[in-house]
Amino acid sequence: MNEKKEISRFVVKRFPRYYRFLTKLKQNREMRISSGELAKRMGLTASQIRQDFNTFGGFGQQGYGYNTAELCDSIAKIMGLDHPHSIILIGAGNLGRAVAGHMNFKDYGFVLSGVFDKNESFTGQIIKDMPIRNLSGLENFCKDNAPQAAILCIPDTEAEKIVPQLISYGIRAFWNFSHYDIALNHQNVCVQNVHLSDSLMRLCFDMKQSQKQ
Amino acid sequence: MNEKKEISRFVVKRFPRYYRFLTKLKQNREMRISSGELAKRMGLTASQIRQDFNTFGGFGQQGYGYNTAELCDSIAKIMGLDHPHSIILIGAGNLGRAVAGHMNFKDYGFVLSGVFDKNESFTGQIIKDMPIRNLSGLENFCKDNAPQAAILCIPDTEAEKIVPQLISYGIRAFWNFSHYDIALNHQNVCVQNVHLSDSLMRLCFDMKQSQKQ
Numbered sequence: 001m002n003e004k005k006e007i008s009r010f011v012v013k014r015f016p017r018y019y020r021f022l023t024k025l026k027q028n029r030e031m032r033i034s035s036g037e038l039a040k041r042m043g044l045t046a047s048q049i050r051q052d053f054n055t056f057g058g059f060g061q062q063g064y065g066y067n068t069a070e071l072c073d074s075i076a077k078i079m080g081l082d083h084p085h086s087i088i089l090i091g092a093g094n095l096g097r098a099v100a101g102h103m104n105f106k107d108y109g110f111v112l113s114g115v116f117d118k119n120e121s122f123t124g125q126i127i128k129d130m131p132i133r134n135l136s137g138l139e140n141f142c143k144d145n146a147p148q149a150a151i152l153c154i155p156d157t158e159a160e161k162i163v164p165q166l167i168s169y170g171i172r173a174f175w176n177f178s179h180y181d182i183a184l185n186h187q188n189v190c191v192q193n194v195h196l197s198d199s200l201m202r203l204c205f206d207m208k209q210s211q212k213q
Numbered sequence: 214m215n216e217k218k219e220i221s222r223f224v225v226k227r228f229p230r231y232y233r234f235l236t237k238l239k240q241n242r243e244m245r246i247s248s249g250e251l252a253k254r255m256g257l258t259a260s261q262i263r264q265d266f267n268t269f270g271g272f273g274q275q276g277y278g279y280n281t282a283e284l285c286d287s288i289a290k291i292m293g294l295d296h297p298h299s300i301i302l303i304g305a306g307n308l309g310r311a312v313a314g315h316m317n318f319k320d321y322g323f324v325l326s327g328v329f330d331k332n333e334s335f336t337g338q339i340i341k342d343m344p345i346r347n348l349s350g351l352e353n354f355c356k357d358n359a360p361q362a363a364i365l366c367i368p369d370t371e372a373e374k375i376v377p378q379l380i381s382y383g384i385r386a387f388w389n390f391s392h393y394d395i396a397l398n399h400q401n402v403c404v405q406n407v408h409l410s411d412s413l414m415r416l417c418f419d420m421k422q423s424q425k426q
Contacts, residue, residue, distance in 0.1 A: 198229035201294065204294055207362065
């Protein structure tokens with residue numbers, strides 16, 4: 001495995017958590033933190049933290065710890081959070097509405113630019129200061145606004161139909177709450193799946209295992 | 214690493230996906246499938262599939278493929294899905310309501326037995342044929358009904374307060390949508406986190422990386 005791939009893997013794995021912790025420290029006005037203290041609070045080792053951050057040239061000064069605001073901003077930059085992508089939501093049912101309402105997209109590198117549903121009775125309802133649009137207007141919306149990513153809060157069968165359309169409209173990234181396996185069927189797109197049922201099954205299995213002990 | 218731990222790891226990692234695929238085959242009345250065909254549809258190799266299933270003694274018959282219904286039931290049994298656990302929902306805001314409304318708990322090893330929120334104006338509203346209860350009644354509910362797990366759809370600060378209470382009421386498993394780090398603060402509990410923001414940050418990073426190429 002080459003070095004770049006190795007960096008990608010750990011960035012993707014650990015950086016979101018670092019970012020969350022550091023954002024909290026920044027909000028609490030804790031201006032500096034040592035790798036030892038950060039390690040303690042995150043359940044890691046100080047050497048792991050130093051090693052992770054050193055991959056990018058290191059952010060700390062020996063004996064002074066890390067400047068939390070600077071470190072937070074650096075991590076945001078490495079993850080690309082400082083250049084927000086335009087994202088649209090497909091599916092404004094319970095889950096879609098909750099995701100749209102719950103997430104502060106701009107904190108995580110995105111701007112929600114449109115909400116779509118095939119259900120005509122939803123058209124015009126407001127989610128996050130934005131009207132729900134009918135799916136029939138999706139193509140024109142994409143031509144005019146060139147969104148880069150889509151959130152899929154729709155059933156598998158609908159996802160299977162709409163993903164090729166979205167790709168043909170220029171969308172190259174999917175935050176996928178459906179069980180349709182996008183990566184298996186389409187190349188050269190970015191996909192992050194949120195499989196809630198898998199997570200719940202894992203909890204069930206963990207409970208079974210813990211009862212055995 | 215001992216064998217048991219190794220089995221746990223791959224079961225937790227791959228079995229939910231196997232289960233989803235096989236459930237779909239079962240629903241579509243595809244009674245048999247070869248490891249080769251299953252591999253193709255899942256983007257795996259036939260030998261990986263055979264190896265995974267052989268860990269549990271194997272389910273297929275050489276030349277006949279797998280009986281999908283049998284295999285599906287066996288996986289459900291291995292994961293403990295056939296012995297549902299009682300789970301309560303803490304937090305009936307947008308996200309909690311969507312999770313409760315969206316999930317077929319019984320398919321994934323759980324029965325939703327109670328919904329709680331601190332907001333008194335929610336009390337009595339119905340989610341999934343169940344009244345939202347005020348948090349003040351939580352202790353008595355747990356004494357009477359002995360739920361085994363809790364879904365946390367509340368902010369970090371509230372999760373931090375309520376988790377020790379829930380543990381003292383006998384709850385030993387958490388499906389955690391908050392960013393409060395339960396495993397770091399409490400031992401001997403099962404935790405599955407759903408960190409939506411981490412997933413969104415990963416998508417942002419993937420997009421940044423793909424633009425570089």
